[in-house]
Amino acid sequence: MIWRYLFKTKTKKEKLNDLYYKKKEQAYRLSKTNRKESDKLEKEASDILVEIDKLKE
Secondary structure, eight states: OHHHHHTOOOOHHHHHHHHHHHHHHHHHHHTTTOHHHHHHHHHHHHHHHHHHHHHHO
């Protein structure tokens, strides 16, 4: 019984959420030094958010 909780695999939505927050954090850090790269990461995060919304449907 316990093994199920220890080795639970993430759903696609959970993986996308993790990736989204990672991109947002990276974009925030880069916004202070490299605005162009930060904007690129923000765009990628936005695209991931659209993909998450498609999964809800």
